[in-house]
């Protein structure tokens with residue numbers, strides 16, 4: 001094994017999201033989310049799987065934190081269920097819901113684990129969706145008011161906040177292709193939802209500056225896009241795909257403008273926005289979170305909406321269970337690209353992991369060697385970016401636990417810890433043991 005030096009103080013942790021692990025979606029006065037409605041809609045999830053129980057984390061959080069400590073985790077990225085705290089999405093606070101996150105954060109801190117809090121990880125309160133949700137311009141204020149409730153309760157114990165998790169997935173999945181809640185398939189709605197997500201991000205950052213004393217950022221998913229060939233049509237489609245996924249959200253935040261290709265991508269569905277929106281969106285942020293899983297290889301295809309290009313991994317590519325090509329160099333390249341394009345602000349890998357066909361438990365072990373190999377190669381890629389001068393400050397593996405993989409239900413597992421959903425028994429996989437060694441050696445075991 002080659003020794004890999006990670007900076008002193010590099011933050012090693014794991015990531016989850018509320019609806020994917022908590023269960024108890026309506027307990028203690030919580031308001032339903034769009035995922036409660038979507039997952040209970042026949043045909044929307046594999047096997048009709050829902051988050052009704054999931055990993056039962058709402059009740060088992062203390063044991064899960066103990067497991068994190070046993071693995072040597074230094075940080076834990078979690079998300080807040082907006083509807084658990086504000087059942088109507090705004091207005092009255094549900095103290096029991098807020099109390100769960102208060103206890104979770106205290107339990108993490110008591111175990112020497114830094115909490116990183118994501119305010120929005122896709123589970124919009126149904127009550128707000130009934131008022132237009134991300135299509136209603138008022139949502140920027142709704143989101144900022146909710147964020148302020150969380151800042152007042154947790155800031156100081158939480159020192160790293162993220163406003164949104166992956167606005168691209170929220171809109172591409174939830175408003176364009178309908179694969180994710182709220183399940184819309186509407187070209188015109190998609191850029192409107194995107195813009196309102198960015199305004200909400202800006203409003204929440206502005207609210208934080210008024211009362212927060214620590215750091216706030218945003219988490220984006222980025223896939224470096226490569227043309228399937230040197231055919232000019234493939235190259236042009238690749239540029240559009242790169243703008244649509246990789247630059248659509250960070251360019252407005254850092255440059256106050258959308259990529260020029262967006263008008264080409266959306267055509268008549270692409271709206272114009274007032275200057276004051278960009279001023280709100282451009283609030284200075286303290287850090288950037290990157291969720292990296294794979295790269296994209298783009299083949300021109302007029303039928304592939306809205307980019308006019310489809311993803312076509314090269315022949316012979318090794319794919320994960322979600323069909324994503326193993327491409328660790330893309331992680332290095334993306335971290336370097338983010339620094340070069342958006343500046344030298346602190347970067348965290350806020351998600352990285354893979355759904356693999358895990359072998360069944362045997363003798364109390366899950367020998368997920370493929371996942372160990374995935375983590376090893378991607379940690380090496382992070383190290384290469386650091387050696388190239390990128391200020392990467394931490395790595396959160398996705399995910400701590402096998403959990404509800406959204407529309408794919410429990411059919412795809414990303415956890416380094418196996419969950420038996422019949423018994424809720426947690427069993428660290430070989431990848432958890434490997435990751436524990438990586439943490440203990442500050443990357444040396446990678």
Ligand SMILES: OC[C@@H]1[C@@H](O)[C@H](O)[C@@H](O)c2nc(CNc3ccccc3)cn21
Nearest residue numbers: 017165166169221291293351398405414
């Ligand atoms: O799919 C694995 C995870 C998911 O469980 C997380 O909640 C979410 O933050 C997440 N984002 C990605 C990367 N982007 C992506 C691309 C296409 C569809 C869905 C996610 C992967 N993941």
